[in-house]
Amino acid sequence: MLVLTWLRGLVLHRRGRLVATTLGVAVAVALLASIGTFLSSTTSSMTERAAARVAVDWQVEAARGASPATVLSQVRREPGVQRALPVAFAETTGFQARSGGTVQHTGPGKVLGIPAGYAQAFPGQIRTLAGRQGGTGVLLAQQTAANLHAKPGDTVRIGRAGLPDAQVRVDAIVDLPQADQLFQKVGAPVGAQATAPPDNVVLLPAGTYQALEGPLVTRRPDLGRVQVHAKLSHALPGSPSAAYTQVSGHARNLETTLAGTGQIGDSLSVALDGARSDALYAQLLFLFLGLPGAVLAGLLTASVSSVGAGRRRRDAALLRTRGATTRQLVGVALAEAGLAGAVGIAVGLVAARIVGHQAFGTASFGAGPVAAIAWGAGSALVGMLIAAAAIAVPAWRDARGLTVVGQRRQLGRVDRAPWWQRYGIDVLCLIGAGLVFWQASTGGYQLVLAPEGVPQVSVNWYALLAPVLAWIGGGLLVHRLVDLVLARGRRPLARLLRPGAGALATTVTATMGRQRALLARAATLLALTAAFAGSTAVFNATYRQQAEADARLSNGSDVTVTESPGVSVGPSGARAISAVGGVRSVEPLQHRFAYVGADLQDLYGVRAATIEEAGALQNGWFAGGTASQLLDRIAQRPDSILVSAETVKDFQLRPGDLIRLRLQDGRTKAFRTVPFHYVGVAKEFPTAPKDSFFVANADYVAKATGSDAVGTFLVQTDGTNPATVGARLKAKLGTSAAVTDIVDERSVIGSNLTAVELKGLTRIELGFAFVLAAVASGLTLGLGFRERRRTFAIAAALGARSRQIGAFVWSEALFVTTTGVVLGAAMAYGLTRLLVKVLTGVFDPPPDYLSVPWLSLGASLVLVVVAVTAAGVVTIQALRRPAIEELRDL
Amino acid sequence: MSTVPLVRCAGAARTYGSGATATVALQPTDCAVLPGARTALMGPSGSGKSTLLHLMGGLDDPTRGTVEWPAIGTRAALRPGPVATVFQGPSLLPPLTVAENVALPLALVDVGPAEARDRALAALEQLGLTALADKLPDELSGGQAQRVAVARALIGAPVLILADEPTGQLDRFHGTLVVDALLHAAERTGAALVVATHDETVADRFDACWRMRDGLLSTEVARCSS
Known part of the structure; x- marks a missing residue:
């Protein structure tokens, strides 16, 4: 009876706090369930796409002497x-x-x-x-x-x-x-x-x-x-790993049936094999990018809920004075948590369905019914736990530990720093993160290891400790710093606030200092939210930048014209290509084969003065100097050559070493020895294979081999769609050359990992980051102000004008927003660098620099400012009523 | 002593709510407080004492009639400064120390922090509260908190002090201390003092006694005990 009466009272008179907690639970549930949708969509589409890329799933070769007809009939009888x-x-x-x-x-x-x-x-x-x-x-x-x-x-x-x-x-x-x-x-x-x-x-x-x-x-x-x-049949399990196991097992089973009369070339398994590590990366992306958001949503809910803790304690004290037992008090709190949790879960799941439908075109929370139920139920459980942790646990603690007087107390003196500050847990976590990161990232670090043909994939879970510790350490350090400023830096803070707060600056800073636990928590949550939004946005932008770089690296340019083997076209062939509409410039790139020892490698002859811009070369593709520096060396010394890292290692090369390569003479077709000097390492180069190749001066190669034949022309467009220019070139060149464009290449690169899904994930992440940022800034501050309406009303009754009340409100808002955003930005920078390094396998090639999406970040900053301003304005507007009316209502 | 009233109510009435749920808290009332007056406002709970005090202090608006402050000026000039109010319940700002709470009215009129603190300490000393200067409101007893509220009311050198049942939540000993503090302060500064109370012994210490019942004010009673 008490519980029902209490809940009715809450719904009628304490809607604000109930709605705030419900909203927090809904955000956390929606985020988790949306991520479930992401994982479901990602892994199943990875399987689908990997399978769709295979033209012939199995090539069963009949053994010599065996009857192909028998093999055919056995294959046809095979289920599936x-x-x-x-x-x-x-x-x-x-x-x-x-x-x-x-x-x-x-x-x-x-x-x-x-x-x-x-x-x-x-x-x-x-x-x-x-x-x-x-x-x-x-x-x-x-x-x-x-x-x-x-x-x-x-x-x-x-x-x-x-x-x-x-x-x-x-x-x-x-x-x-x-x-x-x-x-x-x-x-x-x-x-x-x-x-x-x-x-x-x-x-x-x-x-x-x-x-x-x-x-x-x-x-x-x-x-x-x-x-x-x-x-x-491509009706395969959603997970590429499971699909791989099923298909490869099926192939082995058929080989057993064939009993030596046939062997299977299992192209489908090979394709699924490649998708396995991608699927694992998708799950790791969830861990790195999604989980912090869900944890943050939980923390924010707890924080929003704790803003009303004072009033809740006073309510509990009133119940206690009327004889309520600890059990009854906890029961009341559990009922409140249950109500907020149930409504929050329902809202969150509906929101997740909408988000999933919009972002991924699926409204299911998992790849199959079991996974969907697991994700839905798991998200709901987490939502209920958050509600319980935010409301019931503090109430239980208070009910057990506090007296009536203690429960009525609003603000105590903080005599002692929290235990984690005294033991320096924040610093230890950051040191730990640094050590793990350093150890994990040195010496052939690979986060995901999926050896070809081996069913098991392994993850270097140890490396995950680095971001986990960095999140914890960073958050706690922000709390420590804000706390320190409010405890020890009141004078300089008062000086900073004086232009806005005037003579009240000292009083305002004193107020802030006494509430430093509350403000430090608000600033920390805002910093964590900013770090979450920032790291997600920057990671996503960097990923897209590198996907574009990868496409450009593979294709070489906007459009690439590759001459067919046996066709000899010199640099003058560029003129015919330049005449095609939409072409801005054409860069000839020699492609030869050269023997180093017994190894046959690709050799690219470049024009050092123009290749850097034409090939959009990045510094990260080279070692031993920047792209410009190494090309300068090639320009200055014609016999300079850039060598792949693998060749440097295999042949124990040192800068300046003489390398003798055997190149085919254009006139005699015989191989002849050509001397080069090693000046640097090329790790990547447009159109080059990934393992080993050379980059040398085109004029020198032409002179040494008596042929200026160009293998490839890198074509830059003038802004016309590369696909259009490519089509025009195909029409003009016919079958004499292969024409590829970057638009096609992007779709191939995009399908390699998760370009589409990552975009969906980050869209979700950014959307939730925006909501969390608004909650962390506006709602937390607004509810904090709301809980202190009495304080402001008393100040107004003492004669404080709106401007003076505003000094309290805006000073707090400014302090929390500034410290939260600035420290959050610093955290975001560190975390993104860490994430990019830890998840380096996602990037191909690894980025030279982070790509910062200023527009998204600017939008989230504007949102925070708007939310904080709204919270402040609403608070001050509420005090426009006669102060005594406000006091009477409280 | 000037005969220009500090506050004058002419037919001032206050009704809360409207229509069927309207509650008349104060019937049309005529009254005035002269400089230096010591007036007790007697009446049972819910008789309209607080409403009248709030109207006189400019903390609320009458729904009918007028309230004026001829010797002071417009309502905007009342606070902080000429009119000080001591509230019935806890009214100290929780995050500020006792000294900071007392100094707040000075900070609101742009007095520098050092001077404001000195004057606050002086005000506390006059009430024997110096030892409490650096304590937080939560660390005070009810009587201490109310005396600090008195100190805060006095620091702006008011000409009119309005106290709304300042002893209502205190035992007799602490109530006496609070009333002593108010009377001594009024004596010292010459400020007019209006104290709402339902305690006859408190009211007996005042020069004049107004009685209220069901929103109606009677100002004809000279002494409360009479």
């Missing part, structure tokens, strides 16, 4: 296999075609026999560039067509070992986007795959293949093989 078609492979000694009175030859290549309907069954495998559409007929690979100068309608001769050449008429020129997988060595150990697919390929209809290559394979079985290409 939706489509299976046989594909035959044969070796050719080379192709030959006549074009414009000359005969072009190629080296050895592959001839494939594909059945009818193959292109429709595996739509990602064949892309028609010219000629008959639909992937039927005789299809010539684009690079082969460029080598042979062949086009649809031309005749191509296929060399057959020990047999006369066969002859076919080309129906279409095609691109094989997944040539790496198509020509994989089935059954080869992990890491032993060929580095490049064959240059010369022709695809024949199965009947034509049988007619032309059948005799060859019959005569030389070693030159032919048959694979069964299979498409599986």
Whole structure:
């Protein structure tokens, strides 16, 4: 009865505090449930996208001597296999075609026999560039067509070992986007795959293949093989790890069934394997970016609730004087917590559904029903715990420990610093964070380790200690500093406040000093919120900056024109490209191959004066100097060369060392030795592979090899959409060169990790950070002021004008906002650096500098200022009534 | 002594709420307080004593009639300074020490902090409260807190002191101390003093006694005991 009466009273007369606690619970629940939606959406879409990128899920190769028909029927019988078609492979000694009175030859290549309907069954495998559409007929690979100068309608001769050449008429020129997988060595150990697919390929209809290559394979079985290409059902578990385990296990099971008659090239598992670490990173992003927000929401709820603790204590004291027992007092508090928690949870879950729907297009809290229930129930439990911790626990503590007089007391003298200040826990935490960070980040640090082909993925959880300790240490240090200023720095603070507070400055600072626990807590929460908003925004902006850098690094420029092998175009070829509409500048980039010892590596010949701007080179891509410094060295000394870190290590190179590389002479085609001097390390370079390559002076390379042939042209657009310029270049250059644009590249890079989801996550995070910032600043201060209306009313009754009451209100608001925002910004800077370092695996390449989204941060600062101003204005407006009316109401 | 009233009520009435829920706290009232007057305002709880004091102190507005302060000026000039009020309940600002609470009215009229503190300490000394100067309100007894409130009321050298049941929450001993403090201060400064009380023994110490019942004021009683 008492509980019901009390709750009714609360709803009717103490709505403010009930609504504030409910709001806090709702924010925490909504944030957690939204993150559940994020994780659900991320992991399942990662699985979907990884699977969707695979053209052929399984390539089951029939063992020599085994019946391909038997293998085919066994694969087709396998549950989950939706489509299976046989594909035959044969070796050719080379192709030959006549074009414009000359005969072009190629080296050895592959001839494939594909059945009818193959292109429709595996739509990602064949892309028609010219000629008959639909992937039927005789299809010539684009690079082969460029080598042979062949086009649809031309005749191509296929060399057959020990047999006369066969002859076919080309129906279409095609691109094989997944040539790496198509020509994989089935059954080869992990890491032993060929580095490049064959240059010369022709695809024949199965009947034509049988007619032309059948005799060859019959005569030389070693030159032919048959694979069964299979498409599986992609109804896979949401988690890439689980999907990987399922698919790879299924493949092994089929191999057992095949009993040695076939081996499986499991491209689907390989793709899921790559997504596993991405999924783990997504979960780590939740830990690093999401969890602090949820904890912060809990702290804010507790703080907002504790603002009314004085009044709650007085209420409890009144109940106590009327004979309420400790049990009854706790029961009343539990009922209040239950009401605030239940309403907050309901509001939070509805908000999360809306947020999830808006941000990710899903309103479910988890990947499946179980996960959804777990996330929903977990969020609700956390919400209830927050409400209990904010209301019931303090009430229980007070009911047990305080007397009636003590409960009525509003403000006590603070004689002793809290235990964590006395033991320096804040400093210890920060030192600990630094040590863990230093130890974790030295020597081959990797946060997530997902070895290829191994089902288990491991996380360096130890490294997570660094940000956890930094959050705790930073928050406590802010509290200590604010407390110190209010306790020991009253005189300078009074001087600072004098312009606004006038003669009341000393009184105002004295008031603030006596309430320093309250103000330090408010400033700390605001600082934590600012740090949360700042670190999230900067991390997100830096991620996007690096995703863009990655796309630019992979593509090389806005648009990149790569000449086909065998085609020799000099720097003057840039003129034809420049003539295309939308092109601002064209930078020729030589691409050669060079032997260092027995290793064959890519070599890029650059124009040192112009490549830095054209390639948007970043300092982080080099070691031993900045990009400008190293290019200056190349310009000053023509035989300078930049070498990859791996090569430096392998060959024990020191700056200035002479390196002799073997490069192909453009005239004789023979390899000749060319001396270079090592001047620095290139870790990344536009269009270059990740492992090892060289960067040298283009003029020097041209002179040494007698050829100025350019492999790639980096094209900058004049603001026209790169995709448009790319399309124009494709139309102009035809199949003689490959044209790629950064718009396409962005979509590939974006799908590698979580560009889309991270954007969604950070949008949620920033949205909640804004709400939390408003709560931390405006609501906390506003409720604090509201609880002190009596104080202000007494001051007004003593003759204080609105301006003088304002001195108290605005001084506190200014102090809390300034210290909170400034110290929060400092924390955000430190935390972001820490996060970027700890989560370095998310970034590719690692960033040179942090990208600061001033607009978002400025908007959140404006929001804080507006919230604080609103709190102050409402407080002062409320005192416009006759003071005695205000006092009578309190 | 001037015969210009410090405060004059002409038909002043106060009603709280409106319509069916309207409560008449003060019927139309005519009264005036002259400089140097010592007046006790007697009446049971809810008779309208506090309402009348609040109107006289400019803390509230009459719903009918007028309240004027001929010897002082407009309402804006009343506080801090000429009119001081001692409230019934705790009225010290919790985050300020006793000395800071007493000095507050001076700070509100731009007196420098050092001078304000000196004058506050002097005011506390006159009431024998020097030892409490650096204590916080929560560390005081009810009697101490009310005497500090008196010290704060006196520090602005008021010409009219209005005290609303200043002994209402105190025992007799501490109540006597508070009334002594008020009377001595009025004696010393020549300020007029109006004290609302329902305690006859307190009222007996005043020169004049007004009685109130159900919002009606009777100012004809010369001595409370008569």
